[in-house]
Every structure is written in structure tokens, then in C-alpha cells.
Amino acid sequence: MNDDPLNNLDRRILHLLQIDARGASDTDIANETDVTGTTIHNRIKGLEDQGIITGYHPEIDYEKAGYPMQVLFICSTDLSNRSEMAEKALEVRGVVNVRQMLSGEENLHVEVVAESTSEIEESTDQLDSLGLRIVSSNILAEEHIQPWNHFHQEFAGEDADTPDEIGSTDE
Known part of the structure; x- marks a missing residue:
């Protein structure tokens, strides 16, 4: 397998x-990419099988869903326990x-959603009881997310893939 698992x-x-x-x-994707729907289906399945696509998740406006409290806790834990603590959190x-x-003192960021301040306090107590040291906490006002825009850009000097480069359109 080459160093870059993705083609254009x-x-x-x-x-x-x-x-x-x-x-x-x-x-729809086939129309945007000039290949067949079967090719797109097979490519998406391949990306899922390789673990590149790990799921499909809705973006939720928690405030509109009745959970107006959204808090980001910046926590600290021993680097050797970081993965275990993340799972417990x-x-x-x-x-x-x-x-x-990856490193540093503030090495675990935990986002909590709640209906009330008392629920945030419960979450704080539970995080503390896990052994996480809460360095700071911030109420999130808004979050802006966008697709990573480099997936759609072709690299300089590289032609767009054609069905011949991909293999048959039924692969």
C-alpha cells in the first residue's frame, strides 16, 4: 500500500x-465526480472498511433540543492514563x-451538555471522582464546523482519476 491511501x-x-x-x-456524488453510482458505492464501502470513514453523525443544536448548557472542561491527567481516562470520561x-x-498539562478536553447548572455540577463531580484534575471550564457560546476543504482539491500536476486509473467502474 502506498503512503497516501486516498486518490482524488x-x-x-x-x-x-x-x-x-x-x-x-x-x-448525486456520481454526478459530481463523473463516475458511476456503483463506483461511488464501492468506494464509500472501501473507505468504511479501511476505517477512513468511521461513522455518520448528525450535528445537533443542543440548545434548541432543550440542553442550553454546553461546557468545555480542560482537564489534566497522567499521559500514561490519558486513553483510559478518556474512555471513562x-x-x-x-x-x-x-x-x-498529544502532550502537555491540559491533555484532555471534555465537552458536556446539560439542561441545568446542577447537571453541570454533577458532571463536574463525576469527572473529579475519576481522578481528572479540571484546570478550567468554559461555557461554549457557539461552535462553527466546516468540512475540511482540502479533500476536494487536486494536487498540482496530478490529473483527476479516470475510471481506467481506478479500475473498472464496478470495483
């Missing part, structure tokens, strides 16, 4: 899925996201 068609598929995974059919009520930082 795969990158374009990933970009289009990031824009609208729920609404983009194989046919995911079990805390209200935790929707845990990010492990």
Missing part, C-alpha cells in the same frame, strides 16, 4: 460526504465529546 476521487467523495452525508446519494452523564491532546 476518494478525496472528492469524502468532501461531498462532509458537506451532506445524509442527503448525498451515490447518484465518555461514561459520565452529559459528556458528548472527549479530545486527547
Whole structure:
């Protein structure tokens, strides 16, 4: 296997899925990429099988869903325990996201969603009881997310993939 597991068609598929995974059919993506729907279906399945696509998740406006409190806890734990603590933090009520930082003191970022301040306090107590040291916490006002825009860009000097380069359109 080469160092780059993605070719331009795969990158374009990933970009289009990031824009609208729920609404983009194989046919829609095929029309955007000039290959067949079967090729798109097979490529998406391949990307899933390789673990490049790990799931399809809705973006939720928690405030509109009745959970107006969204807090980001910046935590500290021993680097040797970081993965284990991240898994345990995911079990805390209200935790929707845990990010492990590569190094440093503030090496675990835990996002909690709740209906009230008292629920945030419960989550805080549970995180503390796990042995996480909460360095700081911030109420999130808004989050802006966009698809990573480099998936759709072709690299300089590289032609777009043609069905011959990909193999048969039924692969």
C-alpha cells in the first residue's frame, strides 16, 4: 500500500460526504465526480472498511433540543492514563465529546451538555471522582464546523482519476 491511501476521487467523495452525508446519494456524488453510482458505492464501502470513514453523525443544536448548557472542561491527567481516562470520561452523564491532546498539562478536553447548572455540577463531580484534575471550564457560546476543504482539491500536476486509473467502474 502506498503512503497516501486516498486518490482524488476518494478525496472528492469524502468532501461531498462532509458537506451532506445524509442527503448525498451515490447518484448525486456520481454526478459530481463523473463516475458511476456503483463506483461511488464501492468506494464509500472501501473507505468504511479501511476505517477512513468511521461513522455518520448528525450535528445537533443542543440548545434548541432543550440542553442550553454546553461546557468545555480542560482537564489534566497522567499521559500514561490519558486513553483510559478518556474512555471513562465518555461514561459520565452529559459528556458528548472527549479530545486527547498529544502532550502537555491540559491533555484532555471534555465537552458536556446539560439542561441545568446542577447537571453541570454533577458532571463536574463525576469527572473529579475519576481522578481528572479540571484546570478550567468554559461555557461554549457557539461552535462553527466546516468540512475540511482540502479533500476536494487536486494536487498540482496530478490529473483527476479516470475510471481506467481506478479500475473498472464496478470495483
